[in-house]
Amino acid sequence: MRRTVLKFGGSSVSNIEKIKDIAIYLKNRVEEGEQLVVVVSAMGKTTDELLKQVNSITKTPNEQDLAVLLTTGEQQTISYLSIILNDIGVRSKPLTGYQAGIETVGHHLKSKISKINSKLFDQLFNTYNVLIVAGFQGFNTDNEITTLGRGGSDTTAVALAAAQQCPCEIYTDVDGVYSTDPRIYPQAKRHQVVSYEEMMEMSALGSGVLVSRSIEIAKNYNIPIYLGKTLSEEKGTWIMSTIEMIEKKAVTGVAIDKDMIHVTLNYPENNTQLLDQLFMYLEKEEINVDMISQITSNEGLQLSFTMKDTEEYQIQKIFGQLKEYYPALYFKIENRFTKVSVIGSGMRDMTGVASKVFRTLIEANLPFYQVTTSEISISYVVDLENGEKAVQLLCERFDL
Structure with a gap:
C-alpha cells in the first residue's frame, strides 16, 4: 500500500474549519488506498503568542522550560485533527514527537534529529489509516522534550519521509516556489521543478518557503518534495535532484532576508585570543554566523558578521561574558540592514553574473556594505529600506 508523508503549516490549520476541510481531504485519500503520515504545525500564530507571553516574564528563559511550552501548540493541532478524523470514520492516532520515536541531539531549542523508529509506524498502520505527528519536536537521551528550531515541522516531515523512504508533500499558503517573493515582485515566475541545491541555497538565504535543513535531508536520502497550496487545484513545485537541462539560466531566484542582525565588535588591540574565545562561545551556543569580515x-x-535575529539574546549573553575578560570590548548589534541574494546553479558555468548585479545596484544608487559568494549564489548587505527595491531591480535585470 502506498505511503505518503504530508505536512500542513500553521496558516493551513489556523482554525477548526480549516482543520475539518483537511480531514475530509485526508479521508478521500485514505479511501483511495493510501497510508498517510500527517505532520502539522501549531495553529496560526500560536507559537508567536507563546513567545510573547514568555517575553513578558523574562528575556532569558530557561531553554528546557521553553521547549516544553512551545511544543504544546503542535500537540493541540494533532489532537483536534485526530478527533475530527475519528469522528468522520477514519482511524487515526495523534503522536507527539516522543511517541513518534523522534530522537534528537543538541540544544533544547534547536536540536537535530539523530534517529527515527520507522518500525513503529509499520506496526501502527496495522491498526490506523492516518498517523498524525506533532511537528517541530522530539526528545533527547535524557527523555527531555526538545524542539527543532524555526521551520522544524518541515524538518520533521522530510525526516519521517526519509525514514520510511516515501514521498513528502508540504502544503502551506503559497502555491509553489517562485523566483522571488511575489508580494515584493508580483511578476515573479513559479517554478515547476527546482533542484535540491538551488532550494537549499534559497532557503538558507531567506526565501522562507522551506528551511534548508529539510532540503538537506531530502537531498541526502533522495526524497522528492512537493510544495503546494493547501487544498488547491493549482500545480505546485517539485524539489528533487538536479534535472539535466539543455540550457540552464544563470540566475533562477532572488532571496531577501530581513530576519537578520548585523554585529560589529571593536577592540583596541589585535587580540587573537579574544576571537578564539568568541568563536568557541558561538560554537557552544550553536549560532551560525554569516558574511564575516575582519x-x-x-x-x-574590528570584526563584523551577520546572523539570525532570533538568536539576539544569545549573542547578547556571549558579549556579556566576553566583557568580563575584555572590559575594553565594544560591540554593536543593528537590525537596520537586510541581505539580498541572487541564486542559480548556472552560475558555475556562466560569467558576468556578479558584474551585472554590481552594475544594477550602482546604477540605482543603492549602496551595499558586505558581499559574500558561493558556487551558486552572491549575497549583498543593503540598507533595510532598500531591500525590496534591490529585489525588484534584480528580478527585472535577470528576467525572473
Whole structure:
C-alpha cells in the first residue's frame, strides 16, 4: 500500500474549519488506498503568542522550560485533527514527537534529529489509516522534550519521509516556489521543478518557503518534495535532484532576508585570543554566523558578521561574558540592514553574473556594505529600506 508523508503549516490549520476541510481531504485519500503520515504545525500564530507571553516574564528563559511550552501548540493541532478524523470514520492516532520515536541531539531549542523508529509506524498502520505527528519536536537521551528550531515541522516531515523512504508533500499558503517573493515582485515566475541545491541555497538565504535543513535531508536520502497550496487545484513545485537541462539560466531566484542582525565588535588591540574565545562561545551556543569580515590595524581589531535575529539574546549573553575578560570590548548589534541574494546553479558555468548585479545596484544608487559568494549564489548587505527595491531591480535585470 502506498505511503505518503504530508505536512500542513500553521496558516493551513489556523482554525477548526480549516482543520475539518483537511480531514475530509485526508479521508478521500485514505479511501483511495493510501497510508498517510500527517505532520502539522501549531495553529496560526500560536507559537508567536507563546513567545510573547514568555517575553513578558523574562528575556532569558530557561531553554528546557521553553521547549516544553512551545511544543504544546503542535500537540493541540494533532489532537483536534485526530478527533475530527475519528469522528468522520477514519482511524487515526495523534503522536507527539516522543511517541513518534523522534530522537534528537543538541540544544533544547534547536536540536537535530539523530534517529527515527520507522518500525513503529509499520506496526501502527496495522491498526490506523492516518498517523498524525506533532511537528517541530522530539526528545533527547535524557527523555527531555526538545524542539527543532524555526521551520522544524518541515524538518520533521522530510525526516519521517526519509525514514520510511516515501514521498513528502508540504502544503502551506503559497502555491509553489517562485523566483522571488511575489508580494515584493508580483511578476515573479513559479517554478515547476527546482533542484535540491538551488532550494537549499534559497532557503538558507531567506526565501522562507522551506528551511534548508529539510532540503538537506531530502537531498541526502533522495526524497522528492512537493510544495503546494493547501487544498488547491493549482500545480505546485517539485524539489528533487538536479534535472539535466539543455540550457540552464544563470540566475533562477532572488532571496531577501530581513530576519537578520548585523554585529560589529571593536577592540583596541589585535587580540587573537579574544576571537578564539568568541568563536568557541558561538560554537557552544550553536549560532551560525554569516558574511564575516575582519579588519586589523594599528588601531586594533574590528570584526563584523551577520546572523539570525532570533538568536539576539544569545549573542547578547556571549558579549556579556566576553566583557568580563575584555572590559575594553565594544560591540554593536543593528537590525537596520537586510541581505539580498541572487541564486542559480548556472552560475558555475556562466560569467558576468556578479558584474551585472554590481552594475544594477550602482546604477540605482543603492549602496551595499558586505558581499559574500558561493558556487551558486552572491549575497549583498543593503540598507533595510532598500531591500525590496534591490529585489525588484534584480528580478527585472535577470528576467525572473
